Amino acid sequence: MNISSLKTKLCTILILVISLNIVGQVEKKINIINSTFLGGEGRNYYGNAAPDKLNIKWKYHIGKGRTTISRKIGEREWTGAGWTGQPLLVKENDSLFIIQGCYDHHLKKINAESGELVWQYKFDDVIKGTGTIWHYKDAPNKEQEYIIFQGSRLGLGNFIDSKYVPSYRAVSYLNGHELWRFNVKKTHSYSRDVDGSALMVNDTLYIGLENGLFTVLDPKPEAAKIKNGMFQPKILQESYLYNQQDIIAHKNNLVTESSPSRIGNHLYIASGSGHIYGYNLDSDSIDWDFHIGSDIDGSAVVTNDSCLIVTVEKQYINGEGGVFKLNPRKKPEKSVIWYFPVEGSKIKRWEGGVIGSVGVREDLTAFVGVNGELSIVEHNKIDEKKIVEGPNKIYNYRAPKLYYSEAINPSVSTPIFVKNKLIVAGLHSLRLYEISDDSVKLLDEFIAGFETTPFVYNDKIYIASTNGNLYCLGN
Numbered sequence: 028m029n030i031s032s033l034k035t036k037l038c039t040i041l042i043l044v045i046s047l048n049i050v051g052q053v054e055k056k057i058n059i060i061n062s063t064f065l066g067g068e069g070r071n072y073y074g075n076a077a078p079d080k081l082n083i084k085w086k087y088h089i090g091k092g093r094t095t096i097s098r099k100i101g102e103r104e105w106t107g108a109g110w111t112g113q114p115l116l117v118k119e120n121d122s123l124f125i126i127q128g129c130y131d132h133h134l135k136k137i138n139a140e141s142g143e144l145v146w147q148y149k150f151d152d153v154i155k156g157t158g159t160i161w162h163y164k165d166a167p168n169k170e171q172e173y174i175i176f177q178g179s180r181l182g183l184g185n186f187i188d189s190k191y192v193p194s195y196r197a198v199s200y201l202n203g204h205e206l207w208r209f210n211v212k213k214t215h216s217y218s219r220d221v222d223g224s225a226l227m228v229n230d231t232l233y234i235g236l237e238n239g240l241f242t243v244l245d246p247k248p249e250a251a252k253i254k255n256g257m258f259q260p261k262i263l264q265e266s267y268l269y270n271q272q273d274i275i276a277h278k279n280n281l282v283t284e285s286s287p288s289r290i291g292n293h294l295y296i297a298s299g300s301g302h303i304y305g306y307n308l309d310s311d312s313i314d315w316d317f318h319i320g321s322d323i324d325g326s327a328v329v330t331n332d333s334c335l336i337v338t339v340e341k342q343y344i345n346g347e348g349g350v351f352k353l354n355p356r357k358k359p360e361k362s363v364i365w366y367f368p369v370e371g372s373k374i375k376r377w378e379g380g381v382i383g384s385v386g387v388r389e390d391l392t393a394f395v396g397v398n399g400e401l402s403i404v405e406h407n408k409i410d411e412k413k414i415v416e417g418p419n420k421i422y423n424y425r426a427p428k429l430y431y432s433e434a435i436n437p438s439v440s441t442p443i444f445v446k447n448k449l450i451v452a453g454l455h456s457l458r459l460y461e462i463s464d465d466s467v468k469l470l471d472e473f474i475a476g477f478e479t480t481p482f483v484y485n486d487k488i489y490i491a492s493t494n495g496n497l498y499c500l501g502n
Contacts, residue, residue, distance in 0.1 A: 030185065057162075057173060060116040060123075062484055064157035064224035068289035069329035072441035074483030077450065078501040081459055081473040084487060085142035086496045090131035094153045094180050102183070105130040105153050108487065108491035110439050111286075112479030113157040116489070117173075117200070125489060126175055126200070127497055128154030134177050134198060137196050139489065142499060146203035151182035151372030156222035156284075156481075157480075160200060161246060163230075164214055171248055173200035176232060178221020181211070185219075191255055192219040195236070197246060206347065207251040207258045213276045214238040214267075216299075224286040226294065228308065231263065235283035235296045241306060241313075242265040264311050269300035270309070276320070277301070277343055285326040285384075290333050295355060297323040297337055305355055306485040317359040319351075320344050325384035325441070330406060336392055339418050341371045346420040348380015348395055352406055352427065365406075366424035368415050373426030374437045374454075383480070386442040386449070389432060391462075394447060395438035401451060403431040403467065417481065431467045441480040450488060452477035457490065457500070473500060 037188050073491040091106040108129050115126040116139060123139035130153040136145040158177035174487025175255050181192045193208040209221045218237035225234040230244040243264035251260045269281040282299040287306070289295075293315065294306040299322050305315025320347035325338035334354050347368040373381025377397045385394045392406040409426040415426045438453035449460040449467075457473040475498075481490035487501040 029076045031463040042087055056120055058118040059160050059162065059173075060118060060313065060484060062115065062161070063159040063226065064111055064113055064286045065326065065328070065384065065480070068226055070286060070288045070326045070384065071328055071330075074445050077445040077448035077483045078461075078486045078488065079470055080502045081457060081471040081500045082502065084499040084501050087142040087144070088490060088496050089127065089497050090136065091495060092129075092131040092181055092357055095185065098186060102184050107493045107495045108434065108497070109155050109478040109493060111157045111224070111441070112155065112491050114482050114489040114491065114497070115160055116482060116484055117160065123484070124161065125414035126158055127155065127159060127491060128177055128179070129491070130154070132179070132183075132448060134158070134175065134203070134368060136200070136203060137497065139188070139499065141464055142497070148198050148203040148205065150177075150179040151185070152180035152194070154179045155220070156281055157224045159225040159227065161227050161232075163252060167249060170199045170201050170204060171206060174206060174246065175196070175248065176198050176225045176234075181219045187201070187213065187217055187391060191257070193257055194219060195221045195234075197248065197260070206248045207260050209244070209259055211236050211238050214240060214281070215269070215279055217279040218282045222284040226287045226289060228289070228294075232308070232393060233287050233294055235241070235285060235287060235298070236425055237282045237284065239267060239269050239281035239283055239298070239300065241268050241283070241287075241296060241304070243311070260442055266306065266313050267497055268298040268302065268304060270298065270462045277322070280322065284324045288327050288329050288335070290329055290335075290355060293355065295327040297325060297327050299323060301339055301343065303335065303353065313361060315355060317353060317362055319418055321348060321380070324382050328385050328387055330387055330392075332407065336385045336406065338381035338383065338388060338394060340377065341397075346416055346418045347371055348396075348418060350381055350385060350392070351385050363424055365409060365427045366415055366417055367402065367404060367427055368418070369396035369400065370398055370403070372396070377439070382439040384441040386444050388444040392427075393442040393444065393451070395435065395440070395442060395451060395453065397437055397439075399434055399436045399437045399453070401431075401433045401442070402429065403449075404428060405430050413469070439478050443481060443483065445483045448502065450481055450483065452479065452481055452490060454478070457481070457488075
């Protein structure tokens with residue numbers, strides 16, 4: 028064979044290899060396991076199968092970062108990942124990958140089987156909340172086919188009165204490249220961070236921002252335009268999640284940290300101003316308002332009977348924080364099914380009540396108070412012998428039937444059910460329970476600090492800690 032023929036043959040082989048590689052990329056099957064905080068539009072999906080043990084399969088050090096608290100307090104260094112910080116899981120063919128926001132200012136894509144970093148995108152500040160992944164089926168190119176929407180704090184060195192605070196971003200899942208950034212404008216609220224997770228309805232993005240605005244965006248990169256020197260998405264609608272009385276009563280603490288959920292043609296969102304709002308998708312307006320008055324950080328979780336379970340922090344109220352079950356098909360003043368008060372116990376900056384969201388399954392609801400008490404109630408059953416005082420000491424309500432309670436450790440995380448297992452993260456440990464007809468049994472405990480919420484898949488638990496590590500735990 029002469030040199031010319033050899034070159035021709037090598038070129039043919041090279042073209043064949045490249046072609047096969049391209050075909051392999053095109054045919055790669057991507058399946059988003061949990062697309063947003065607490066799994067989906069009901070905020071009630073946590074995974075498919077839980078392990079029996081909490082052994083370390085691998086851990087990845089996600090580092091630490093600095094954030095500006097205020098002009099008076101200055102900067103602080105935070106380690107690992109914090110509230111809500113739930114990992115998002117994506118399957119590519121037979122491989123699993125994690126999307127995790129971290130305190131080191133980076134959004135990271137990590138191999139869920141090996142704990143190795145694939146790519147990372149840098150924000151201007153620490154990342155607290157959980158992102159949302161959207162499959163853009165009509166994307167003009169591969170880079171935009173899967174998009175991550177992620178928020179952060181307002182920016183290291185920025186303050187509430189800074190001119191621009193682009194604390195919400197769209198990032199390509201494929202390669203970690205920025206697709207657009209959104210300026211969270213100044214309002215009466217004392218924050219311009221983004222902790223909540225967006226909910227996608229068809230091709231429209233709905234999110235509550237910490238400036239107290241329920242914001243509707245066109246997420247498509249081709250619809251974005253240059254504004255204030257930034258490539259920003261188009262705003263479709265904005266609704267205030269507070270009123271003039273709230274500004275005074277809460278002293279500008281109007282921060283919305285929750286994530287919207289959906290029942291039928293309504294989205295429901297808990298506001299830091301003390302309201303549970305119902306947003307009508309047909310009229311693009313708020314037409315339902317249950318007023319509590321407290322700060323509310325947790326998201327409104329949807330039950331199997333299409334009701335909402337919401338948590339109440341003990342702040343700006345005379346009574347105890349706790350948990351409400353509401354029927355949003357009724358008028359707000361008639362919507363309370365039950366209330367479960369949680370005795371106040373101040374930990375760090377929290378005065379009491381429940382900070383995180385509740386975990387639900389078909390028959391049970393679980394939550395942990397700031398006081399460290401784990402409570403499991405039967406949310407479809409009423410304790411006929413019990414009447415409790417509401418959070419404002421104005422109305423009395425019926426109470427749910429208590430299934431189990433135990434003093435564990437303070438928590439701002441969300442307990443999660445996976446079949447007959449319950450996983451509870453707290454400020455001092457992660458606890459794994461097995462629930463049977465007549466008992467709740469502790470199977471294992473992993474000692475570390477957690478503010479984040481875990482996700483479970485194929486007998487593995489993924490969770491990030493305030494000690495600086497992202498863990499994969501299992502048998």
